[in-house]
Amino acid sequence: MQAHPAGEHAAQVAIAHGGSGMPTALVGMLLFIASEVMFFAGLFATYFNARATSPGEWGPPAGAHELDLPLAAVLTAILVASSFTMQFGVWAIRRGDIGKLRLWTAITLGLGVLFLSGQLYDYSVLGFGIGDGVFGTVFYTLTGFHGAHVFGGVVGLTIVLARAWRGQFSARNHVAVEAVSMYWHFVDVVWIGVFSVIYLLR
Amino acid sequence: MATTTLEPRAGTYRRSWVLDWLTTVDHKKIGILYIANSFLFFFAAGILALVIRTELAVPGMQFLDQATYNQAFTMHGTIMLFLFIIPALSGFGNYIVPLQLGAPDMAFPRINALSFWLLPLGGILIFSGYLFGGAAAEGWTGYSPLTSDQYSPGVGTDLWIIGLTLVGMASILGAVNFIATIFKMRAPGMTLFRMPIFVWTVIVTAVLILLATPVLAAGLIALFIDRNYGGSFFDPSVGGNPVLWQHIFWFFGHPEVYIVILPAMGVVSEILPVFSRKPLFGYKAFVFATIAIGLLSWSVWAHHMFTTGSVFLPFFSFMTALIAIPTGIKMFNWLATLWRGKLMLTTPMLFALGFISMFLIGGISGVMLASPPIDFHLQDTYFVVAHLHYVFFGGSVFGVFAATYYWFPKMTGRKLNEPLGKVHFWIHFIGFNLAFFPMHQLGLSGMPRRVADYSPDAGWTILNVASTIGAFMIAVSVIPLLINVVATFINGEPAGNDPWEGNTLEWATTSPPPPYNFDSLPPIHSERPLFFLTHGHGHAAARPEDLEEDPGDDVERRDGLV
Numbered sequence: 116m117q118a119h120p121a122g123e124h125a126a127q128v129a130i131a132h133g134g135s136g137m138p139t140a141l142v143g144m145l146l147f148i149a150s151e152v153m154f155f156a157g158l159f160a161t162y163f164n165a166r167a168t169s170p171g172e173w174g175p176p177a178g179a180h181e182l183d184l185p186l187a188a189v190l191t192a193i194l195v196a197s198s199f200t201m202q203f204g205v206w207a208i209r210r211g212d213i214g215k216l217r218l219w220t221a222i223t224l225g226l227g228v229l230f231l232s233g234q235l236y237d238y239s240v241l242g243f244g245i246g247d248g249v250f251g252t253v254f255y256t257l258t259g260f261h262g263a264h265v266f267g268g269v270v271g272l273t274i275v276l277a278r279a280w281r282g283q284f285s286a287r288n289h290v291a292v293e294a295v296s297m298y299w300h301f302v303d304v305v306w307i308g309v310f311s312v313i314y315l316l317r
Numbered sequence: 318m319a320t321t322t323l324e325p326r327a328g329t330y331r332r333s334w335v336l337d338w339l340t341t342v343d344h345k346k347i348g349i350l351y352i353a354n355s356f357l358f359f360f361a362a363g364i365l366a367l368v369i370r371t372e373l374a375v376p377g378m379q380f381l382d383q384a385t386y387n388q389a390f391t392m393h394g395t396i397m398l399f400l401f402i403i404p405a406l407s408g409f410g411n412y413i414v415p416l417q418l419g420a421p422d423m424a425f426p427r428i429n430a431l432s433f434w435l436l437p438l439g440g441i442l443i444f445s446g447y448l449f450g451g452a453a454a455e456g457w458t459g460y461s462p463l464t465s466d467q468y469s470p471g472v473g474t475d476l477w478i479i480g481l482t483l484v485g486m487a488s489i490l491g492a493v494n495f496i497a498t499i500f501k502m503r504a505p506g507m508t509l510f511r512m513p514i515f516v517w518t519v520i521v522t523a524v525l526i527l528l529a530t531p532v533l534a535a536g537l538i539a540l541f542i543d544r545n546y547g548g549s550f551f552d553p554s555v556g557g558n559p560v561l562w563q564h565i566f567w568f569f570g571h572p573e574v575y576i577v578i579l580p581a582m583g584v585v586s587e588i589l590p591v592f593s594r595k596p597l598f599g600y601k602a603f604v605f606a607t608i609a610i611g612l613l614s615w616s617v618w619a620h621h622m623f624t625t626g627s628v629f630l631p632f633f634s635f636m637t638a639l640i641a642i643p644t645g646i647k648m649f650n651w652l653a654t655l656w657r658g659k660l661m662l663t664t665p666m667l668f669a670l671g672f673i674s675m676f677l678i679g680g681i682s683g684v685m686l687a688s689p690p691i692d693f694h695l696q697d698t699y700f701v702v703a704h705l706h707y708v709f710f711g712g713s714v715f716g717v718f719a720a721t722y723y724w725f726p727k728m729t730g731r732k733l734n735e736p737l738g739k740v741h742f743w744i745h746f747i748g749f750n751l752a753f754f755p756m757h758q759l760g761l762s763g764m765p766r767r768v769a770d771y772s773p774d775a776g777w778t779i780l781n782v783a784s785t786i787g788a789f790m791i792a793v794s795v796i797p798l799l800i801n802v803v804a805t806f807i808n809g810e811p812a813g814n815d816p817w818e819g820n821t822l823e824w825a826t827t828s829p830p831p832p833y834n835f836d837s838l839p840p841i842h843s844e845r846p847l848f849f850l851t852h853g854h855g856h857a858a859a860r861p862e863d864l865e866e867d868p869g870d871d872v873e874r875r876d877g878l879v
Contacts, residue, residue, distance in 0.1 A: 249549045
């Protein structure tokens with residue numbers, strides 16, 4: 116036992132113990148996503164419960180606009196496409212191609228911002244609010260919390276892009292890219308659920 | 318404490334101990350912060366319990382009004398569950414799990430610090446309702462429509478929602494950390510079925526926290542939207558459904574019951590073998606019983622809702638009764654561990670035995686309540702209060718005290734005084750039963766819970782007086798504990814590395830351990846690596862060929878490190 120600084124010693128033992136299999140950070144991200152799945156499960160449960168118990172026709176309150184299905188379909192296409200562009204970025208950095216990582220991350224970030232802008236535009240023209248009956252409540256809660264998670268993903272993508280620009284990733288060392296991409300795919304899958312349930316299963 | 322004994326290699330630079338504790342990411346210090354914070358909230362919520370029992374001692378309104386009484390029992394329940402029992406057990410988990418795994422720290426030390434610091438913040442927010450026109454007053458279950466802005470216009474309920482959401486976030490981050498730590502940070506040789514039983518209970522608990530708490534968060538957010546943004550999740554006048562809250566709350570709330578009890582079962586299962594001088598009887602059966610309880614906990618939530626008329630009684634009754642099977646298996650594990658053991662009745666052992674006997678009573682009254690005909694009679698009576706206190710207090714809190722006496726020597730290097738500990742136990746044990754056993758009879762004779770007053774003609778007075786005396790005995794029993802802790806810090810008996818001749822790795826390092834935990838690890842061939850290190854001769858798991866096969870692997874890996 117020579118005099119090693121404590122921090123260095125601890126780090127070395129940690130690497131020795133956790134050195135095989137999936138990186139610990141990714142395990143953490145997967146577990147966090149599992150909890151997020153249950154959060155949205157709770158919100159979906161409130162949606163289905165409201166749909167099952169509310170009397171009268173299910174949909175926006177009388178006098179308001181119908182939901183804009185074509186716009187939502189375009190937004191869905193944008194978000195699904197962004198999942199692919201994200202994955203192209205991940206594959207690029209696995210090969211060590213940081214230039215392509217920057218490109219694909221920037222495109223993904225742009226698509227994410229586009230999705231959020233489209234959602235805000237949709238909110239501005241719908242003509243009903245969160246307080247207008249139980250449909251308004253569950254509609255804005257579900258889409259709003261999804262939007263908040265997209266925003267979280269956009270923040271994550273911004274960090275990845277900034278770090279990629281500084282050349283902080285390599286084929287061996289890019290766990291942050293993998294983690295953000297996992298989260299981005301999760302956000303995408305949740306939107307497919309939201310879109311199917313609110314817009315298609317009416 | 319930890320910092321002083323290891324000064325020579327404790328760090329590369331010096332800073333004040335206040336800053337050190339505020340900014341620490343060491344799982345041991347965070348664990349101690351968790352435990353200290355939990356006990357502060359325990360004392361606060363305990364004072365509320367005394368307020369409640371004083372009001373109920375005799376018929377008539379003593380010194381509270383109805384609204385203050387409602388706030389008192391709401392804060393008591395919320396704080397005891399979310400800011401004492403769960404964080405106290407998480408605190409022991411934080412301190413002990415990495416040590417038992419032979420790991421240097423948790424997987425995510427900084428997230429660990431975050432999940433601790435969210436707790437006092439959330440707790441203060443919940444309590445701060447008292448400063449802004451009254452704390453939340455709907456009971457810890459927050460049933461709709463009591464929580465609507467119409468019936469609870471005060472800001473106290475909003476603070477309760479925000480505080481609980483923060484505490485829930487802390488739990489989720491903590492659960493991520495525990496699971497990642499247990500999967501990724503085990504020492505070489507520690508397979509899943511060589512993990513200490515406490516670690517097993519912690520990982521099952523963490524999975525329950527990870528998947529149940531977000532559902533409560535969704536419900537709390539829905540409630541917040543209803544109260545503040547004109548939402549109508551729980552408002553039937555515009556299509557909402559108040560019973561939905563009960564579904565969401567108990568979908569979280571019943572796994573939460575096991576979140577509260579499983580780590581305490583783990584503590585007891587560490588202590589019984591050590592003080593019976595035997596291995597735990599049926600280690601694998603215990604592990605599978607723990608997993609079975611975790612799985613079954615997802616299918617029983619609606620047994621809290623039998624009388625709503627909106628749940629399928631036979632299914633939930635049957636699933637609830639099924640939980641008695643894995644729990645019964647554990648009872649036999651514990652009894653068979655004690656059987657013909659060389660029992661040493663130390664304070665941790667007394668609390669562990671107290672846990673088994675009190676939890677048994679709580680378990681039996683639980684099975685009674687699982688039967689719908691009985692439940693319809695007993696819903697919202699003091700029988701339920703008796704049941705939940707036998708489980709939470711007789712179970713989990715006895716577990717917390719057992720853990721305190723058991724691991725205090727590891728955390729501080731000094732043993733708590735045994736005679737004082739025994740005084741604590743006996744006052745506590747007798748006071749507990751005096752406080753809560755009469756509630757069974759009160760409930761059977763119809764006394765409703767959550768009332769501030771009752772009729773002098775109801776015949777409930779004597780039992781209520783007894784219960785109040787018991788509550789004050791519990792309060793008095795804390796005094797020897799406090800004296801004990803202070804006296805031990807001043808002049809306690811040095812503990813050494815392994816004062817109890819333990820089984821698990823936390824006893825293989827110094828007391829308190831250095832910041833990085835271990836200079837070297839013993840070979841791990843079983844769930845009792847330390848026992849085989851100290852008593853290994855003649856035991857199957859320490860055969861010479863095992864020792865020859867492994868050192869190559871273990872020593873080589875560690876040589877580069879130390």
